[in-house]
Amino acid sequence: MGLILFLFVSVICVAFIMGGSDDFDISRREVLLRRIGHELLLQSGDSTSRVLPVKKIAENEYRITFENDLTFQPDSLVNTTRRLLAKDPLARDYVVNVLNCSNSSVAYGYAISKNTKDDIVTCMGRKQPKGCYMINVKFKPVGINTAKNGYLLGSLPFLAFVGFLFLRSVKPRRPLPEKSALPGDDQDTGIITLGSVLFDAKNRKLIIDGKTIDLTGTETRVLQIFALSPNETIERSRLQKEIWEDEGVIVGRSLDMFISKLRKKLEFDPNIKIVVIRGKRI
Numbered sequence: 001m002g003l004i005l006f007l008f009v010s011v012i013c014v015a016f017i018m019g020g021s022d023d024f025d026i027s028r029r030e031v032l033l034r035r036i037g038h039e040l041l042l043q044s045g046d047s048t049s050r051v052l053p054v055k056k057i058a059e060n061e062y063r064i065t066f067e068n069d070l071t072f073q074p075d076s077l078v079n080t081t082r083r084l085l086a087k088d089p090l091a092r093d094y095v096v097n098v099l100n101c102s103n104s105s106v107a108y109g110y111a112i113s114k115n116t117k118d119d120i121v122t123c124m125g126r127k128q129p130k131g132c133y134m135i136n137v138k139f140k141p142v143g144i145n146t147a148k149n150g151y152l153l154g155s156l157p158f159l160a161f162v163g164f165l166f167l168r169s170v171k172p173r174r175p176l177p178e179k180s181a182l183p184g185d186d187q188d189t190g191i192i193t194l195g196s197v198l199f200d201a202k203n204r205k206l207i208i209d210g211k212t213i214d215l216t217g218t219e220t221r222v223l224q225i226f227a228l229s230p231n232e233t234i235e236r237s238r239l240q241k242e243i244w245e246d247e248g249v250i251v252g253r254s255l256d257m258f259i260s261k262l263r264k265k266l267e268f269d270p271n272i273k274i275v276v277i278r279g280k281r282i
Helices: 002-043 074-085 144-169 217-227 236-247 254-265
Strands: 055-058 061-064 094-100 106-112 133-139 191-194 197-200 205-208 211-214
Touching (some): 002 074, 002 133, 074 106, 191 217, 217 254, 236 254
Antiparallel strands (some): 055 061, 191 197, 197 205
16 A cells, blocks of 8 residues: 555656646747747847737647737748757747738748658748738647656556555455354354364464464464364365465465474374375365
8 A cells, every 4th residue: 555655646746847847848938939039020120129928829839929010031930940949859840820910811831840851831032021920839749748648647557557466465355154163162252172272263373281372364264164174075176265266376385385384283182183185185
């Protein structure tokens, strides 16, 4: 549970860190867009009027507006945007549209791609008339947003796998079938009498002449099956199924190891025996 909580908190922290980095790059991008407007005014012969605040009009789309009318040369606009936006590591592919302020019709547009052979640039060498223009720059949604979403989504299968392991580890064991009380058994305390030995299944202990011997959880379950079926033949497959199947795997020779340990702990009473009959345990 602690591991799952740690992974969950780690993913959230990474998301916040990446989100902070995203804000920084967006602010840096807006400065570059404002610089594009500044250079266009200078190329138009205007060194006094202002570039108005850059507006984010949609996700990954920005608008550059100007205080006064201007004119522009398509060649210069393409070269300026390509040179300045090369400083933006996330601006790999983008589309630029120059709009008329009066009716938002497209006066000029082009597309720039990281792979230059995919660039779409037309009408070079034709100076545009002076007028009120807005410049829209739309970026392809790549970079931090995509990386952040991919990182978070990629972590989900891992968290699900860890959660699956955790749930399997805490899966409640299937209770042993109830049997009628044996002579000498104490149903209230869960203590079973095996010869001169008291078997306390609840507290996982053997009590022999006042001396206590601790049992492991698996040893307790194995001995409980034997104790509830005295002098009966119990097949190995039944023991493996009831002891280990709930763990998701059936262990082969581990059963012999636990039987050997139980024999050693019960050796104080020679009347208590676990013997093999033709490959079966009783």
